Amino acid sequence: xxxxxxxxxxxxxxxxxxxxxxxxxxxxxxxxxxxxxxxxxxxxxxxxxxxxxxxxxxxxxxxxxxxxxxxxxxxxxxxxxxxxxxxxxxxxxxxxxxxxxxxxxxxxxxxxxxxxx
Amino acid sequence: xxxxxxxxxxxxxxxxxxxxxxxxxxxxxxxxxxxxxxxxxxxxxxxxxxxxxxxxxxxxxxxxxxxxxxxxxxxxxxxxxxxxxxxxxxxxxxxxxxxxxxxxxxxxxxxxxxxxx
Numbered sequence: 027x028x029x030x031x032x033x034x035x036x037x038x039x040x041x042x043x044x045x046x047x048x049x050x051x052x053x054x055x056x057x058x059x060x061x062x063x064x065x066x067x068x069x070x071x072x073x074x075x076x077x078x079x080x081x082x083x084x085x086x087x088x089x090x091x092x093x094x095x096x097x098x099x100x101x102x103x104x105x106x107x108x109x110x111x112x113x114x115x116x117x118x119x120x121x122x123x124x125x126x127x128x129x130x131x132x133x134x135x136x137x138x139x140x141x142x143x
Numbered sequence: 144x145x146x147x148x149x150x151x152x153x154x155x156x157x158x159x160x161x162x163x164x165x166x167x168x169x170x171x172x173x174x175x176x177x178x179x180x181x182x183x184x185x186x187x188x189x190x191x192x193x194x195x196x197x198x199x200x201x202x203x204x205x206x207x208x209x210x211x212x213x214x215x216x217x218x219x220x221x222x223x224x225x226x227x228x229x230x231x232x233x234x235x236x237x238x239x240x241x242x243x244x245x246x247x248x249x250x251x252x253x254x255x256x257x258x259x260x
Contacts, residue, residue, distance in 0.1 A: 029214040029233055034224040051202055056228045060177065060200045060253035063226065083177045085168055087249060097146040107151040109180065111173045116146055132204060136177035136253040 030056055034065060042066075044074035044120070045128060053138050062135040067128035068093065073121045079114060082135045086110040086120065091129035094121040104129075147173055151182060159183075161191035161237070162245060170255050179252040184245035185210065190238045196231060199252045203227040203237065208246035211238040221246075 032050065039046035047066040051058050062082075068074060068091075076096065086095070088108040094101045095110045096119040104110060104120075112118045122129035149167065156163035164183040168175050179199075185191060185208075193213065203212070205225040211218045212227045213236040221227060221237075229235045239246035 028216055029212070029227065029229050029235060031212050031219040031221060031225055031227050034226065050226045051228045057230070058200055058228065059231070061202055061228075061251060063202055063204075063251070083175055085178055085180055085251075087180075095146070095148050099145055102148040104148060108148055109151065109167050110146065110148050111168045111175065111178075112146050113174070114176070118146060132249070134178060134180070134202075134251055 037065075039067070042074075044072045045069040045122075047133070058138060060136050060138060062138045064133040065130070066133050067130050068120060068122040070122060070125050070127060072129075074119060076117045076119045078117050079112075079135065079140045081114050082137060082140045083114055084110075084112040084118075085134040086112070087132045087134070089130045089132065091127055092123050093129040094123060095119075096121065154182075156184070159191075161189045162186040162239075164250070175255060177253050177255060179255045181250040182247070183250050184247050185237060185239040187239060187242050187244060189246075191236060193234045193236045195234050196229075196252065196257045198231050199254060199257045200231050201227075201229040201235075202251040203229070204249045204251070206247045206249065208244055209240050210246040211240060212236075213238065
């Protein structure tokens with residue numbers, strides 16, 4: 027497939043336990059081979075609890091809100107302009123500290139397919 | 144290496160022909176295996192002329208400004224909230240239409256190393 031340009035609002039959110047997410051590009055949206063790009067909104071007070079992706083790297087770029095990135099290294103504050111790098115097979119959690127607004131972020135993963143151990 | 148959190152302003156820009164860029168994460172910044180994440184500001188009136196990455200996919204997410212994404216499919220307007228997907232080995236250019244402000248974007252590439260044909 028070829029190049030494509032889309033606006034954030036051209037994709038619809040789906041519910042997840044920690045809020046809502048939409049896939050912007052992936053194998054089924056644009057035919058990517060390596061990149062999986064989502065926009066995720068963590069609900070006010072919400073938390074994506076500790077989990078790991080055995081084979082996928084992840085970068086989280088925070089667009090709006092205030093929260094915590096939790097890893098073995100401890101809790102670190104995140105806000106607009108924060109970048110989080112999570113290597114493959116590494117426990118991490120993301121927590122929205124605000125009770126009134128979502129924590130909005132771009133979630134970037136590669137490769138596109140994770141594989142369970 | 145482990146997880147890490149950094150702020151956008153913890154990295155310094157380097158000049159490029161079309162403006163300035165800074166690497167947020169890559170093999171030398173965080174020890175990524177797959178992801179290369181930059182913030183790029185295309186200068187007012189600037190243009191990153193047509194080029195291709197033989198083996199890397201690229202996603203551009205526009206944070207600020209107004210511009211054009213140019214590919215074989217034609218010119219498409221981009222602005223805050225636009226996502227551009229460029230498959231590997233595909234000609235693309237990015238043009239800042241504004242004469243007064245940068246076009247600011249996150250540039251996401253995978254895998255980290257390109258290979259010349």
